Amino acid sequence: MPTKKTKPAAKKSQRKNSGAAQGNTQLEKYFIDSLKDIYWAEKALTKALPKMRKAATTEELQTAIGEHLTQTEEHVSRLEQVFELFGKKAQAKKCEAMEGLIKEGDSIVEETEDGSMTRDAAIIMAAQKVEHYEIATYGGLVSLAKTMGKNEAADILAMTLEEEKQTDEGLTSIAENDINWEAEMEGQMEADH
Numbered sequence: 001m002p003t004k005k006t007k008p009a010a011k012k013s014q015r016k017n018s019g020a021a022q023g024n025t026q027l028e029k030y031f032i033d034s035l036k037d038i039y040w041a042e043k044a045l046t047k048a049l050p051k052m053r054k055a056a057t058t059e060e061l062q063t064a065i066g067e068h069l070t071q072t073e074e075h076v077s078r079l080e081q082v083f084e085l086f087g088k089k090a091q092a093k094k095c096e097a098m099e100g101l102i103k104e105g106d107s108i109v110e111e112t113e114d115g116s117m118t119r120d121a122a123i124i125m126a127a128q129k130v131e132h133y134e135i136a137t138y139g140g141l142v143s144l145a146k147t148m149g150k151n152e153a154a155d156i157l158a159m160t161l162e163e164e165k166q167t168d169e170g171l172t173s174i175a176e177n178d179i180n181w182e183a184e185m186e187g188q189m190e191a192d193h
C-alpha cells in the first residue's frame with residue numbers, strides 16, 4: 001500500500017482556492033512534466049529532421065525522413081491537444097536526452113563522407129535511437145493516460161506511438177534493403193584501392 005504523506009496546510013488551502021479538483025495529483029504532475037519534455041523534443045526534431053534529410057545520400061532515405069518530418073509536425077499539434085485536454089497551456093521543457101541524441105546525429109554527419117552509403121547507414125541508426133526514445137516515452141504516456149481515465153488523451157498519444165513504431169520499422173527495412181550492404185561494399189571498394 002502506498003504511504004500517505006501529509007501535505008502542508010498552505011498547499012491544501014491553495015488547492016481549495018484554485019477551485020480545481022483536477023490536475024493536482026502527483027501522477028498527473030509527472031505526466032504533464034513528461035508531456036513538456038516530449039513537446040520540446042518533438043519541436044527540436046522539426047528542426048533537426050530537415051538537416052538529416054539534407055545530409056542523407058539516397059533519395060529513399062531522404063523521402064522517409066521527409067515523411068516523418070510531416071508526421072512530427074503533427075505530433076507537436078497532437079501534444080498541444082493533449083495539454084488542452086488536461087486544461088494546461090502547451091509548454092516545452094528542455095529534454096536533455098533528445099538534445100543528446102540530436103547532437104549525436106549531427107556528429108555522425110560530420111564524421112561520415114558526403115554522398116556515401118555509410119552516411120545513410122549511420123543516419124538510420126541515429127534516427128532509430130530517436131524513434132526508440134519516442135516509443136518509450138509515448139508508450140509510457142499512453143499507459144499513464146489510461147490509468148488516469150483520460151481515454152481521449154490516451155487515444156491521441158497512441159496515434160503518435162503507432163507512427164513512431166512504423167517509422168522505426170521502415171528505417172529497419174531501408175537499412176536491410178540494402179543500404180547497410182551497400183555501405184559494406186563501399187568499404188570493400190576503398191580497401192581494394
Ligand SMILES: [Fe+2]
Nearest residue numbers: 042072075134
Ligand atoms: Fe514524434
Ligand SMILES: [Fe+2]
Nearest residue numbers: 131134164167
Ligand atoms: Fe519520431
